[in-house]
Structures are given as C-alpha cells and as structure tokens.
Amino acid sequence: MALRPDLAIIADAVPPGSRALDIGCGDGELMAALRDKGVDARGLEIDPANVTAAIARGQSVVQGDANRDLADYPGDAFDYAILSQTLQTTERPDRVVDELLRIAPRAFVSFPNFAHWRIRLALLWGGRMPVTRLIPVAWYATPNIHHVTVSDFRDLLREKGIAVEAAWYLSGDKPTSDAAASWRAEHAIFLISRR
Amino acid sequence: MASLLHQIQHQSVTIAAPLPLDSGQILPSVTIAYQSYGTLAADRANAVLVCHALTGDQYVASDHPATGKPGWWARMVGPGKPIDTDRYFVLCANVLGSCMGSSGPASPDAATGAPLGMHFPVITIADMVRAQAMLLDHLGIDRLHAVVGGSMGGMQALAWTTYYPERLGSAIVIASAARHSAQNIAFHEVGRQAIMADPDWQDGQYYGSRRAPAKGLAVARMAAHITYLSEAGLTEKFGRRLQARDIKSFGFDADFQIESYLRHQGLAFTDRFDANAYLYITRAMDYFDLADAHDGRLAGAFAGAKDVRFTLVSFDTDWLYPTAESRRIVQALQSVGAAASFVELSAPFGHDSFLLDVPALDRLVAGALGSGG
Secondary structure (H helix, E strand, O other), rough: OOHHHHHHHHHOOOOOOOOOEEEEOOOOOOHHHHHHHOOOOEEEOHHHHHHHHHHHOOEEEOOOOOHHHHHOOOOOOEEEEEEEEEEHHHOOHHHHHHHHHHHHOEEEEEEOOOOOOOHOOOOOOOOOOOOOOOOOOOOOOOOOOOOHHHHHHHHHHHEEEEEEEEEEEEEOOOOOOOOOHHOOEEEEEEEEEOO | HHHOOOOOOOOOOEEOOOEEEOOEEEEOOEEEEEEOOOOOOOOOEEEEEEOOOOOOOOOOOOOOOOOOOOOOOOOOOOOOEEEOOOOOOEEEOOOOOOOOOOOOOOOOOOOOOOHHHHHHOOHHHHHHHHHHHOOOOHHOOOOOEEEEEEEEEHHHHHHHHHHHHEEEEEEEEEEEOEEOHHHHHHHHHHHHHHHHHHHHHHHOOOOOOOOOOOHHHHHHHHHHHHOOOOOHHHHOOOOOOOOOOOOOOOOOOOHHHHHHHHHHHHHHHHHHOHHHHHHHHOOOOHHOOHHHOOOHHHHHHHOOOOOEEEEEEEEOOOOOOHHHHHHHHHHHHHOOOOEEEEEEOOOOOOHHHHOOOOOHHHHHHHHHHHOOO
C-alpha cells in the first residue's frame, strides 16, 4: 500500500539508524515504513482503536494527547519528532512546536494549507467554511481548531527563531514551488530545527 | 475444605538451594509447582512466562484440579490463541506463598513435618519472581521471549523488568500497577481481618484440626470480588433485582441477587484456596512498590530495562488499578527511554476485564508478543 504523499516524503527524509517519535501516528503506517528502513520509531496517538491496531502490528505506541503528554518525554529523547496533519488540531500549536524541538533537535511538521486557492475561493465566493479533500469535515465537527497557512507557519518559525532545513509543498500529489506555495500548496511539510 | 485442597497432587520441582527473602529470612529450599504448554525450541528462545493473579494458579490453560473448571486464561493461551502454544513454550508457575503446590504456609516444617502456618516467612512480589527465576534456571531457560501478567501477575512482570531485565525480551503488563495504593491495602486489610477474626483460623494452625476459617475467607473473597467489578457492570448484571422471591423478606436472607451472587463467590472460593495463603499473598501485594528502592523515583526501577519492550494495558472501568497507575509507569519508562506501548481499553467489566472477553486485548497481546525479543 502506498504511503500518503506527505508521509512518503518524511519516510524518505529520516535517515536509517535514527530514533523518531511519530506524534499522532494513527495505526502506525508511517512507523512501519520507518521501521522497514531501520529507524527506531515510537508513536503517540490519542485514539485507542488506532493505538490497539498499531501495537497489534508490532509498533511501540503510547496512547496520549499531544497537548499534554509530550511533556513526559525527556529532552533530546529522539533524533526526529514527527507531527503530520496534527498541528492544526492542537490547543496551542506554538507550544507544541516548542515541545517538538525540546524532545528532538529536528522535527517534521506537516499540515493542510488553509490559504490554498480552492479554500480562498470557497470563502470568497461561497462565504462558507470549505470542506476539501484534506479538510474533509464540516466546520462544526472538525478536529482542526487552529487552521494555519504556509505564511502563518513561516511567521511563527521566524518569531521563534526556528530554522527551516527543508520544505516540501504538495498540490494534489505533485510538488509545487516555494514561491507559489502560499496559493498553490494543498499541503506543506517543513523540516525544522533549533538554531 | 482446605484439607481436601491440600491432597491434590501438583506437578512441581523442589530446588535444594536457599532463597534469600526481602524480609531478611531465608527459605532453605523452594518447591515450585508449574504447568507448561507447547514445546521449548532447540535454541530455547521461545519461552513465555505467564504470571497469575492473587487467587490464580498455574492452571492457566488446563482444567482446575479442584473445581474442574477450564484454566483461568484458557481463552488467551493455547494453539492458535493470542499466546500461541504452537509458537511459544508457555510456562506458568504457582507463586511462592500459594496453596497450589508451591512453598507456602501449608508446607511442612523441615524439622517437625507439621504445616508451617504463620511460621512461613512473609514474602514479597520480588521473592516470588526470584523463585520463578530459580525455576527457569532449573529448566535451563536463560532468557524469556516475554513475561505476561494481569493484576498481581502484572506486578510480577514489572518486577522481572527490574530484577532480571537482561533475561527478558518483552513485558506485557495488564490492569496492574507499580505499587499498591492506600485504597488497595485497605481492601486487603478488610479481607485479612475477616480471616483472622474467624474462630476457626486458630492463629493459622488449623490444618490438622478439621476446622478451617472458611467463613472468614469467604467474607474476604466477597469484599475483594466487589473491587474486581465495575458499578456499571454490577448494575447491569444485578441491579436491585430480588433473588428467587417476589417481595423483600424484611430479614437478613439474601434478598438481592447481588447478595446471593457474592455469597456463592465467597463459598466457592473456599474450595480452591487456603486462608493462610490469602494472608501471605495479599501482604506481598501490599508491600509492593517498585519505586521504594529508588528514593521513590519509579524511573530508577526501570534504569536497567531500556532494552525490554513494554506493553501496558489498562481498562477504563477498572477502579482497583486505574489507568493513572499505568500512566505513571509509562511516564517513568519514557523518562528512561524504554520502548513502551500503552493503551486504555474500553470494557464494561472493571478490573476483571483482563480475564474476560475483550477482543482488543487479544489482538494487543498477540501483536506485542510477535514483535518482542
């Protein structure tokens, strides 16, 4: 089974032999790909059915909440922290980013870009909160409580003095350029590190 | 009756080596009763130790010799089951202090041949685990693929990771805790006082007297049994329904179904358990606190267990060993960088959920075993 495109990018970018924590790891799909290439991957996941599925496939996953339980990990416990499509669901994304770079020197953060042109059009013309492929749930039921754009995230990193080591922008499953990312990226993946 | 109970023959080994106990006393030799299932691989790498709970025994997947009922975890252990005896050599030892063939208060005094009774030394969970390690040595098993246990069995599994981490691939700890809380100790004390208040207890020297503290032991079991269930489960199963009658008796018969059920549970227990063993094993659990030897820091207990894969499971309706106790262990494991898995499963049966039909638990145990070692 093919990995989701953002997960495939992350799986490629984590070097073998490193230690990684996948936060919001779901049923362990990315962790399985990481394990296959020799990464010591651990997971944190809030949904007990997902945790059960991940443990049943042999992964080390702890049921927990990224808002609270990252604090239980000691500093530099991992080489990489991974937060894919979860930032926008956290109570304080800024503090979560701090935690990521406390428990690991480098972190992958991926999120749906709320400034994608289709979303802009939906708001502009329809006057309604958009429901898209990557933001598939109606406004009243969505777990996404902090919608974020590529520009917002770049600003947050600048304010915090966090370095961007690499960034990938996806439109559909295809990469799009850095310059056009704000409009054209449906999905952004950042590799960030402490300065 | 205790006397009948003690006539059952169990498969056991007697190891003529001294076992130094946490209390400072020494058992000059140790008898351990055990059952095994499956075949030990040529490289001896497929052994799984299953640890039983307070009133459990070594008959994990065999019919119980006293009651004739199926083993207490027959749904979990067997060919093709989550703990697959086609793959693993599964070993279950009766704990030290128990009444099912291992050294305990009913064992004879070496000098007089009379049952030791309360002269048997007080033991701890760590002492039980040391005795299990002696059994493994005797069987030529250096390393366990995994140790698995629920409730007190989980305490033993945790103790294994503290005392023998190098002998373990993984530890699966279900509905358990790294210490006994004040509330846990309180319930055990109620049970012990019920036994010791029974005039038939006779300071523990009842074995030859044709009287045994069955009433006290039954009361102890009734009190404990309540802690194994959930309020929702009790309400669903019994509610306030009356037992075999239409109107209340305005007396002290078992009017309510729950009363009748508890009386039955209490009495049935006296056929398969010894009152003194209940005193000793509950005491061992009360003394259990893995952080004790590490200035109260639980992480210290796991400092040597970085290479052990831990899987912890709690149940949302378990108020005896609630999820917070498992989380406390997980936090300690994370702080030492151990590979830990943890999930709180939803099940209606309270603490007893680990013994009952919870399909998610089966998947978890099978997955955690397959990835261990």
